[in-house]
Amino acid sequence: MKMPAKRVLKTTKVPKAKKTEAKLAKSAIAKKPEAKGEKTVKSDENKVAGLTVNVYDTAGKAAGTMKLPQNLFGAKVNKKLLAQALHIYFTNQKTHNAHTKTRAEVRGGGRKPWRQKGTGNARAGSKRSPLWVGGGITFGPRARKVTLDLPKKMKRAALISALSHKAQEGNITVISNFEKIQPKTKTMAALIAKINVKKPILIITNERSNNVNLASRNIQNTQVETRTNLNALNIWSNKNIIFSREALAGLTQSKGDNLA
Numbered sequence: 093m094k095m096p097a098k099r100v101l102k103t104t105k106v107p108k109a110k111k112t113e114a115k116l117a118k119s120a121i122a123k124k125p126e127a128k129g130e131k132t133v134k135s136d137e138n139k140v141a142g143l144t145v146n147v148y149d150t151a152g153k154a155a156g157t158m159k160l161p162q163n164l165f166g167a168k169v170n171k172k173l174l175a176q177a178l179h180i181y182f183t184n185q186k187t188h189n190a191h192t193k194t195r196a197e198v199r200g201g202g203r204k205p206w207r208q209k210g211t212g213n214a215r216a217g218s219k220r221s222p223l224w225v226g227g228g229i230t231f232g233p234r235a236r237k238v239t240l241d242l243p244k245k246m247k248r249a250a251l252i253s254a255l256s257h258k259a260q261e262g263n264i265t266v267i268s269n270f271e272k273i274q275p276k277t278k279t280m281a282a283l284i285a286k287i288n289v290k291k292p293i294l295i296i297t298n299e300r301s302n303n304v305n306l307a308s309r310n311i312q313n314t315q316v317e318t319r320t321n322l323n324a325l326n327i328w329s330n331k332n333i334i335f336s337r338e339a340l341a342g343l344t345q346s347k348g349d350n351l352a
Contacts, residue, residue: 143259147266147337150273152286158266158337161344165259167252174257174324177250180240181325191235195220195228247323254327263332265289270336271297275306284311294330296322298338319343 143160160166195201201220206213222230242250258264265287273279284293292313297304300318308314317326319339327333 145259145264145266146287147268148283148287149268150270150279150283152283155268158340160259160264160340164252164343165255165264167256169257169260170249170253173246173250174253174328177242177247177324178328180242181323183238183240186238188233188236188238190233192229192232194230194232195222198226198228201227250324251322251327254324255333258327258333264335265332266335266337266340268337270295270334271299271301271303271338273303273307275303277307277310280304280307280314281311284314289332289334291332292330293332293334294326295334295336296339297336298342301336304336 143162143166144157145160147155147158149155195218198220201218205216205219208215216224218224218227220227222228255264267283267287273283292315295304295308295314295316296319297316298319301316305316308316315326315330319342
């Protein structure tokens with residue numbers, strides 16, 4: 093029996109120009125471009141929100157807002173540089189104190205234990221051989237000082253990245269007349285509770301303040317530093333940063349030249 097012939101459907105060829113036009117139309121419908129004005133407004137709003145911080149007095153009452161300098165708190169965060177700087181800081185903090193003595197340093201062993209031949213014992217030249225109990229240690233740990241260096245420009249860039257990261261997270265607060273706070277732990281604890289700041293906390297003053305040091309030294313996870321003694325490690329290792337208004341003004345005036 094003869095098999096029935098298959099029907100062939102006729103297809104009309106669409107020219108390439110029309111195909112490309114149809115693809116462009118579909119993509120235009122799928123992705124609606126936003127107006128240029130809208131994009132700039134959104135980015136400006138984010139910048140203002142990230143660089144504007146609350147200001148409080150020493151009693152914990154709101155005293156307005158303050159805008160952080162763009163060059164110090166609004167930079168792009170360089171995560172690779174931050175990781176490199178933190179690695180160097182952590183390495184320099186380590187102490188390699190483990191120390192073993194070699195056969196040259198162990199006491200004794202100057203005399204040959206027995207003659208070379210005739211005793212039946214194995215040959216030995218010193219009681220302080222690494223093979224003997226009480227002898228020297230081969231390839232043991234040795235006390236050493238390891239220091240890694242970071243160029244000054246990289247230190248400064250890492251610190252600015254850490255400050256910018258804290259500003260983006262909204263973890264920066266400013267206190268006015270902070271140096272005049274009463275040197276009492278109770279006063280500082282009440283201030284931290286009122287402004288609702290989570291620990292660990294880094295307090296940054298313009299100069300060394302005896303009142304701030306006395307008020308905060310008995311509070312756990314609270315550290316005090318001056319603005320000229322900042323680095324990426326003490327910024328990164330604390331959850332929240334509290335600036336005195338004078339310290340922030342000093343940083344703004346110096347444009348961060350004395351950082352790191």
